[in-house]
Amino acid sequence: MRLQTRKVLDRAFAGSGIMAIALMVLALVILLAPMFVRGAGAIFFTGTVEHRRIMLEKFERGDRAAVEAEDRAARTAREPVYRDLAAFEKSLAEGDAATRRKYGKPLHDLKKAIHTLLGPAPDEVRPMLMRDQYGQARWDRAQVKLAQVLYREDWDYSDPTRAGIKRLKPRAADFVGTPIEGLFSYVERNLDKMLLPRRTVYWQFLTDDSYDSHFFGGIWPELLGTFYLTVGALLFAVPMGLIAAIYLTEYAPDNRWTRLLRTCISTLAGVPSIVFGLFGLAFFINTIHVSESKSVLAGSMTLALMVLPTVIRAAEEAIRAVPATFKEAALSLGAGRWHAVRSVILPAALPGILTGIVISMGRAAGETAPIIFTAAVSVGKPLALWQTLTQATPALSWNIFNLATEHEAVDEIRHVQYGMVLVLVSLVLILNLAAIVLRARIARRMRA
């Protein structure tokens, strides 16, 4: 091949390499950027007076006098709304039946929409569910709910051969000529006075318990659960994995059985995680009863099984990468085999082993399938350490799935879901960063 052609080919390869990497970075940005932006919305947002009331009443946080003063101001601004509604309702009750029928349903829907936006009326019996006890705590959600107060969805089905067309009908049109006609523009103009929006930083999202199945509060039970499960998995997987790796590299004879064993371990690494999950349920819970029901213990053991092959393979590779001369030198100085492993080979292999462990940690933290049947629940308290032996816990990965699919009010609590995603992704990123830093440090020390 001519020199010129070779050069061109070379450049073409370098160029496509750069392209590939650029595409990857772009994909990563497209993937991560919205995740971070929307996830940050769980912590940084414009909170209303309702948010501050929740903080005060449920967590005893904030300046009581200030919040109560705000609450009074908000109530004063809301007062005309409730007054007009009550007056209209009274006049309806005293009026004729036809008018009552005409306004019955629209009024009922309107009251519901206002309740969702501003919370229960002052004279209303305190509702049971916390989601009904407060108005909108976030200004962005309040805007959505305001639109639902001002407009109602109306579907035009006049042409049955085609799908209906959505029309937003102003509710005000339903009440023309009634005393509450002016209520709508009042609500629209004075919403900020009724809810008093303010920039809010809610760091405690990470450390607060959840209230009313994630409608309010934070994600502490999930965060703690993920932590327990991950650490628990490593407690089982690391010692076993290390011992297995040392045995396989230093002690096991190199015969057909050992090779078969290695193949088995590699295969185990490729087994889908849901299979581990079902195995964990069938074996740990239903057969050997490590706990009566789902528990962090059973979940950790299942996760440990799942990451064990990774730990073994990483440790094996790392140990194999230690130059044979290290071991030979140690043995020639009279060290026993175990002594050589402990004082020469393991320290030299440590960076590789640690990388394997930290990557496994990230995987254990993020996996959902192994813990569905063995450890994870939708709702539960944060556990004390000793409770992990017998009790199940919410965990980030599972609860993200739960909030995204099963939860009855998915759209109301998207921010919680995104917040959980952000925390989980950050957790895994931090773990991976820690692996890189740790590895670099140890490698530097080894060279010195």
Place this chain on the structure above:
Amino acid sequence: MRIISKMGAGLAAVTMTAGIALAGNANQIVVDGSTTVGPVAKAFAEYYMGKHPGVNITVSESGSGNGAKSLINAACDVATMSRAMKNSEVKAAQDAGVLPIEKVVAMDGLSVIVHPSNPVANLTLAQIRDIYTGKIANWKDLGGPDQAIVIISRDTNSGTYESFQTLVMNQAKLTGKAEYVGSNGAVRQRVMSTPAAIGYVGLAFTEGVKALQVNGVEATPETVTAKTYPISRALYMYTNGRPKEGTPLFDFVNFCDTPEGMKIIQDTGFVVKK
């Protein structure tokens, strides 16, 4: 020597924590099962734990079938189910030394839901059956637009699926085109995002979708109570044996009979039993 004494101390610590953990079991209630009952169970748990901070109630929503299995394996204290236990399950439980005791918590109507843009407002039971067996495959046959019907069903582990099979399908086989999803919430979201879809969910999951009238009757608390809505059913909690009075388990299972419990059932969108 030092290592051995350390190990001894460690062992002692482990036995102690295990002892504490076992002692703490009376104040732990594990609830597993139906995704339909989920909102009620979660709200009950939250309310009860608020009143009794020492009790930890965990709630999983894995489907009625899994709830029953879990109870049979003694892996949960309360199995929430949106259908009654089958004879086969009761038998399996008895063989395993578990005595399932039934408690009706609330009533529910199976709402048949479509996308809000769908002009169809009413279907008869026979029509719904024909849709799900595949006999009717296009909305135009039902007076709607010319669009192939996307059929969404719950998975076979679901109590909602079993109820639908019994109350609507008369155990007829679903068409192979049906799409199975894992929870009420997922059915709702699938229907919400698919204009030609039809699905069925519990009463508490109809926000943002259009619930059809069945045989001309709308699913409301009144029609469900009066049984005029044709696909109504009970929601259950099952325990192993009758819970002892005064225990948290007893309180939890019977919470639906208290005024607070009834209010929660209504506020989550279900119907208080008579």
